[in-house]
Amino acid sequence: MTKKKSQPENSNNLIFERVAEEIKSCRPLRLFINKQKKKGSHINPFALRSKFLQLSSEKQIKYYQKSIDKFIQLLDDKDIDVNVQIERKLFEILLTKIEQKKYFESMSAPIKPVSTAVGYYAEIKKQENDDNPKAWKLLSADEKKHYTNLLRNAKYDYNSQIKHFSENLPERLKVEYLSFVKRPRTSAHVKDMNGENSSPAPISQRRKSVQPIPENFQALTDDAQQKLNRIQLDALHKCKPDVLYYEKKNSDDDQLTFINTTAKNTYIRTIFNQLSEKKKHKFVLKSTKKWEEFLQSHPTVVENQIPTLHLLLAKKDYIHYYFTSLGLPERPPTSALFLFNHERQETDSQQNWTDLSQSTKDEFIKRLSKIKLDYHQNFLEFVEKTLPSDYVRLEFFRNIKHAAKDYETAVKDRVDAKDDGQLKITQYLVKKQIIEVTPVSEFDRIKQQLLNTDLTDEQRKLVRRLGIIMHKNIC
Structure with missing residues (x-):
């Protein structure tokens, strides 16, 4: 009985995996990349992503709208129920939460009032162009109650505006909009990996890097940081x-x-x-x-190497944008499979990695190796030449994910790229020089001095045995 029940469930999961893949092909970035490819662009897809993010908001919104149109058409063609659409969170596969926010704002969706009467009071005074508004703390209880009631009415009007605005949306988009506006605010408490609620660490504890720092830079940091x-x-x-x-x-x-x-x-x-x-x-x-x-x-x-960049730029995206503006190269995919998937999505190919021959897989592996080698060379040049000081480098490693790992890998690649023949010659010359500096005669002299000291019989036997081993291996 259990097997018979599990078969339809597995079948449904497989169907929705395929639907999810088709939804991903409708993403705004994917549409942008496909359009660039049709124009004959040969730019790397990772560089195209940066180009897409640099588009104006108006142009990005156009791609959002095309993406949503394709999304609705796809769900209608597949006959996906609206309730299933919400339960499976299919819209979040298409647009990120930030993209959803931008899109609904572009449609002149109702603006949510501030959450407190203090903020509402400040907004009203600004709209009235009051050059010298009374501070909130100087208001009487009745005056504060007046603004509290105004805020309550504004929230009621906002809910009415949501209802009216949503009525003019397509059914599939209507349910997504209502789900979006009812989404709870991000709480100050976050869930850890085990699902338990935990409070974020205070700034004083977040001063230390959450990212690893390369060993040659760790010596510059101070554990008792000011x-x-x-x-x-x-x-x-x-x-x-x-x-x-x-x-x-x-x-x-x-x-x-x-x-x-x-x-x-x-x-x-x-x-x-x-x-x-x-x-x-x-x-x-x-x-x-x-x-x-x-x-x-x-x-x-x-x-004193006091970290300040995370206090200046609160969002990691801003920090990453800052280093990108200095010339931080785009990070390559982590595996040949990911490289294949990126290219498959661009060409809308239905072929899977498992369908490829071993020779074709090897070609992807070689190409990825070349891409990573170029990236590591550019990354090293960026860290060692472009970044202006050790302090900025430390801020870079503290705040950019995978930076330390990529740096250590790039340094290793630089060492491995040296000529092996020349390296062997160098090692041979070093060994030969050591042997010339410490000849057998010098060892015999030291051995004799040891034997002339007050040694036990056991110690004398060990010294003589060392002498025999020395002569056998060198002479």
Whole structure:
């Protein structure tokens, strides 16, 4: 009985695996790569990914829309039920959560009100162009209650707007939109590998690198690492991308008054996150320029190797973009299978890795080996020549995943790439030089000195045996 029940389940899983593969072929990036290939582009697919991310938001949205149209058509053709669509989270296979957010925002979806009355009060005062708004803490209880009621009404209106907005969407997209807006906010508590809730480590504990550092750079780090003082933290805070954007957008007279620094920083992050990726990246580069000036004006930070980049750029994506702007090469696939899958997806081939002959697999392996060798050479040049200082290199290894592993592999490849014949000659000359420096006569002299000292009979026997072994192996 158990076997009969498991067969349909396995069959369904196989069907949905195939559907998932077809959905992946509809992804925006895949559509972009296919279009470039049709134009005759021979650019590496990993470089095309970077090119896609550099497109304007408007152009990316066009690819999102094409992707969704193909997605809906595919599910209709396969007769996939809407409930199954949600349960299997098929839309998340097509678009990432960030892409979903961008897409719905581009459709002028209702904007969710802030979560607290304090933030709502600040937004209202900004819209009223109030040059000197009263601070929240100075309001009376009745005045605060007034804004609390306004926020409650705004949230009610937001729910009504969601309902009206969703009614004009296709059924398959409607359920995805409603699922998107009802998705809970990211909690401060995260689940560990065992599924247990755990709080993130405070910044003081996150100062140490979560990424490994190469052995030749570990000597530069200090286990008892110092921290930034308050003056240094304030100076670094002024270099952050969101702060630079806020100060440029608002003059001193236009800037709002906040109840505390936390409320102000939350507001600054909120308006910065509403920018397009292109504009965010622009301020990220401005921020890193200010960071370089900060390091020059605070030499003790560099001398004591105090990490600061993770405090400057809160998101790993921003840090990666910064090093990419300096010339960090694109990381190759980890295996020949992944290389084959990338190319198969570009050509919409139905062939599987297991269908290939061994000679064809060997060709992919050789090609990947060449790609990795070129990557390691470029990676070494980037680390040793492009990165301006040991401090920046340490920040690079601290924050970029796989950087230390790739560096050590690249150094090993550089050593292995030396001429084997020349290496053997060098080793032979070294051995010969050692032998000439320590001839047998020198050993006999030392042996005689040992025998003239106060040794036990057992020790004398051992010295003589060493002499016999020495003569047999060298003479």
